Amino acid sequence: MSLLSVRDLTVSFPTSDGVVRAVRGLSFDVEAGQTLGIVGETGSGKSVSALSLLGLNPGADVSGSALFEGKELLALGPEQLRAVRGAEIAMIFQDPLSSLHPYYRVGWQICEAIRTHRRTSRAEAMRQAVELLRLVSIPQPERRVQSFPHELSGGMRQRAMIAMALALRPKLLIADEPTTALDATVQAQLMELLGGMQRELGMAMIVITHDLGLVATVADSVLVMYAGRGAERADYRTIFHSPHHPYTRGLLASIPGAAGSGGRLVPIVGQPPSLIRIPSGCAFHPRCPFAMDVCVRDQPPFVPVSGGEGHLSACWLPPDVVGVDAAADAARQRFVEGRRGPAIARLRAAISGARARGGVAHV
Amino acid sequence: MSEAATPVNPASNEPTLAAAPAGDRPLLQLENVVKHFPIRRGIFFKRQIGRVQAVEGVSLEVRRGETLGLVGETGCGKSTLARCITRLHPLTSGRVIFDGVDITRLSAGQLRPYRRRMQMIFQDPFGSLNPRRRVGSIIGDPLAIHGIADGGERKRQVQELMEVVGLNPEHYNRFPSEFSGGQRQRIGVARALALRPSLIVCDEPVSALDVSVQAQIINLLEDLQGEFGLTYVFIAHDLAVVEHVSDRVAVMYLGKIVEMADTAELFGSPRHPYTAALLSASMVADPEKARSSHRVVLYGDVPSPINPPSGCRFHTRCPKAQPLCSVEEPPLRVQAGDPGGHLTACHFPVAPGEQLVGAEPAISAAVTEFVATSPGAGEEETV
Numbered sequence: 001m002s003l004l005s006v007r008d009l010t011v012s013f014p015t016s017d018g019v020v021r022a023v024r025g026l027s028f029d030v031e032a033g034q035t036l037g038i039v040g041e042t043g044s045g046k047s048v049s050a051l052s053l054l055g056l057n058p059g060a061d062v063s064g065s066a067l068f069e070g071k072e073l074l075a076l077g078p079e080q081l082r083a084v085r086g087a088e089i090a091m092i093f094q095d096p097l098s099s100l101h102p103y104y105r106v107g108w109q110i111c112e113a114i115r116t117h118r119r120t121s122r123a124e125a126m127r128q129a130v131e132l133l134r135l136v137s138i139p140q141p142e143r144r145v146q147s148f149p150h151e152l153s154g155g156m157r158q159r160a161m162i163a164m165a166l167a168l169r170p171k172l173l174i175a176d177e178p179t180t181a182l183d184a185t186v187q188a189q190l191m192e193l194l195g196g197m198q199r200e201l202g203m204a205m206i207v208i209t210h211d212l213g214l215v216a217t218v219a220d221s222v223l224v225m226y227a228g229r230g231a232e233r234a235d236y237r238t239i240f241h242s243p244h245h246p247y248t249r250g251l252l253a254s255i256p257g258a259a260g261s262g263g264r265l266v267p268i269v270g271q272p273p274s275l276i277r278i279p280s281g282c283a284f285h286p287r288c289p290f291a292m293d294v295c296v297r298d299q300p301p302f303v304p305v306s307g308g309e310g311h312l313s314a315c316w317l318p319p320d321v322v323g324v325d326a327a328a329d330a331a332r333q334r335f336v337e338g339r340r341g342p343a344i345a346r347l348r349a350a351i352s353g354a355r356a357r358g359g360v361a362h363v
Numbered sequence: 364m365s366e367a368a369t370p371v372n373p374a375s376n377e378p379t380l381a382a383a384p385a386g387d388r389p390l391l392q393l394e395n396v397v398k399h400f401p402i403r404r405g406i407f408f409k410r411q412i413g414r415v416q417a418v419e420g421v422s423l424e425v426r427r428g429e430t431l432g433l434v435g436e437t438g439c440g441k442s443t444l445a446r447c448i449t450r451l452h453p454l455t456s457g458r459v460i461f462d463g464v465d466i467t468r469l470s471a472g473q474l475r476p477y478r479r480r481m482q483m484i485f486q487d488p489f490g491s492l493n494p495r496r497r498v499g500s501i502i503g504d505p506l507a508i509h510g511i512a513d514g515g516e517r518k519r520q521v522q523e524l525m526e527v528v529g530l531n532p533e534h535y536n537r538f539p540s541e542f543s544g545g546q547r548q549r550i551g552v553a554r555a556l557a558l559r560p561s562l563i564v565c566d567e568p569v570s571a572l573d574v575s576v577q578a579q580i581i582n583l584l585e586d587l588q589g590e591f592g593l594t595y596v597f598i599a600h601d602l603a604v605v606e607h608v609s610d611r612v613a614v615m616y617l618g619k620i621v622e623m624a625d626t627a628e629l630f631g632s633p634r635h636p637y638t639a640a641l642l643s644a645s646m647v648a649d650p651e652k653a654r655s656s657h658r659v660v661l662y663g664d665v666p667s668p669i670n671p672p673s674g675c676r677f678h679t680r681c682p683k684a685q686p687l688c689s690v691e692e693p694p695l696r697v698q699a700g701d702p703g704g705h706l707t708a709c710h711f712p713v714a715p716g717e718q719l720v721g722a723e724p725a726i727s728a729a730v731t732e733f734v735a736t737s738p739g740a741g742e743e744e745t746v
Contacts, residue, residue, distance in 0.1 A: 041573040154437075183437050184602065187644065187646070189661070210574055211646070215648075254574060254577065265582055
């Protein structure tokens with residue numbers, strides 16, 4: 001059984017502009033000791049889905065199921081959730097400055113996390129806090145427990161966050177853009193630290209990021225999200241070498257240095273959609289070079305395709321067309337021809353209209 | 364501020380745009396550029412109690428039509444250097460020579476013709492556009508300020524620019540908030556292009572953008588370079604982006620250039636230990652490369668530029684540091700066996716194929732110790 005098993009998670013926020021459908025039926029599993037990378041652009045719902053698991057989205061309508069060691073997280077009351085949060089599932093956030101309290105000393109904040117969940121004396125908790133800071137390679141931890149967050153550098157703050165998250169040895173660590181705000185060398189330090197902790201503690205991780213480089217480095221399996229849904233899921237090799245979904249394919253072609261990219265970058269046209277007005281059918285169809293009529297009409301199911309074991313993709317292209325090379329693209333193109341009718345013609349007309357007005361000349 | 368007097372360049376008295384054919388001459392030369400920011404304390408008599416040595420003696424050349432990448436971590440002075448190039452900051456000392464003319468000490472009025480020829484694109488497409496002004500007037504500003512076009516002609520030129528960068532010219536009257544991040548960055552590009560500059564300094568132009576949109580802007584900048592013969596100084600912390608766009612790359616650490624070479628040369632055989640560590644730390648989106656590569660983990664943070672280390676500024680974190688490194692500062696020079704354009708400031712450069720070893724005990728040892736010693740492994744009580 002998986003450590004965490006999420007099924008058909010749906011999260012929406014009622015706003016004055018309309019309902020923001022941030023997550024629309026997302027399913028994934030996290031195995032004990034493994035790392036799942038969740039990749040997506042701004043607004044793809046990757047952070048919202050993680051926050052919802054821990055009841056951290058007040059005001060959101062959440063439905064679906066999330067079984068953590070057999071416990072239904074979405075059915076827990078606030079008290080029960082509090083017992084899970086921090087102790088069993090910990091989270092670290094992108095911006096350590098806004099996730100540490102500016103008014104309290106770092107050591108105090110770590111002690112609080114420990115003493116909330118474990119019956120520990122103040123002195124013992126402080127001793128553990130010092131040990132934790134030492135563990136995450138903060139120099140002079142005895143002094144640093146007395147520091148306020150603003151007295152630490154960005155990398156140190158993120159380490160303090162990690163120390164706090166690991167204080168209770170959680171079974172699952174959710175890292176939301178853990179290194180985005182940090183420099184490359186600091187990023188490497190932190191990922192080595194997290195990797196080491198994971199191996200020793202047998203902890204599972206969900207790494208949420210837009211950085212495909214980070215995913216390529218740390219993830220065992222990868223979930224690519226687009227407009228609140230899973231677009232593709234597979235082990236890391238398959239995602240980078242034999243992707244099925246045109247969105248994954250497009251991401252890889254638009255990143256310098258990615259596997260299978262070379263020479264000029266091929267950007268994905270247009271912008272990610274608004275989550276209030278999500279395109280019909282497959283939400284990616286207005287940006288997809290292989291869009292067919294069916295894509296405009298019907299939402300594709302998230303089904304097995306042939307890249308490898310456990311490879312799932314939500315796309316109407318045939319399941320055996322995977323890969324990043326020219327042959328795979330040609331196969332995609334062949335399949336698409338003849339399946340483009342009036343719906344695509346209308347879409348094309350709208351785009352070329354915009355282009356004639358100078359709208360997207362360079363995309 | 365201690366502004367050392369330098370001899371006035373005769374050409375700077377009467378700067379003209381036409382006085383510069385000389386095809387071989389580099390478009391931009393920096394000579395020993397130094398920029399310090401004073402730290403003052405006190406209310407009435409502000410005493411200077413220290414200085415941030417943001418840029419410390421940078422010399423480089425940018426050739427016509429090339430893209431020079433500038434990489435380094437937060438606080439290495441790359442953005443300050445960019446602002447020194449465009450003279451948004453006055454220099455503490457050193458010279459900026461643009462197209463053969465020393466522009467270091469020119470007055471605002473004298474500088475104006477040169478300002479036309481060098482423009483900047485900023486990182487934050489939200490912070491660099493005035494939210495209360497319409498796009499048309501934002502892009503048209505340079506044309507107005509330099510008295511190039513008025514009224515209908517200005518509008519025509521602005522709409523042409525919008526079309527060039529892939530914006531809909533009908534959106535002339537919209538506000539920045541009505542555009543997405545990528546489109547705003549296009550507005551910034553259009554504004555920079557308005558005066559047909561020769562040099563554009565791009566300070567992290569794609570860092571704030573989504574991955575799929577990043578490529579659109581990179582391609583746009585490449586197209587414009589071909590179309591208008593632009594020269595770029597391209598600052599970014601994403602090494603893959605820099606490798607993709609640059610002809611040559613300079614690596615900065617604590618206000619100094621530590622290594623400079625052609626892109627393929629620098630990425631292929633870095634000689635400075637910092638460059639090697641930086642390259643190995645960057646996470647490429649290719650799982651085989653990302654996982655097989657030997658990662659050199661640097662410990663600690665970048666030291667403060669207020670009180671930089673003696674000798675080689677990198678010696679406190681360098682896996683190859685020797686006693687000499689803390690005493691004597693290595694000059695930026697061609698190392699034995701390197702091609703002429705490859706400069707490295709290091710006493711003990713990395714040999715080709717050499718593997719650097721981290722200087723501090725491995726983290727896994729610390730983790731093992733933590734697991735063994737920390738109490739409450741089994742007897743924890745949930746309150």
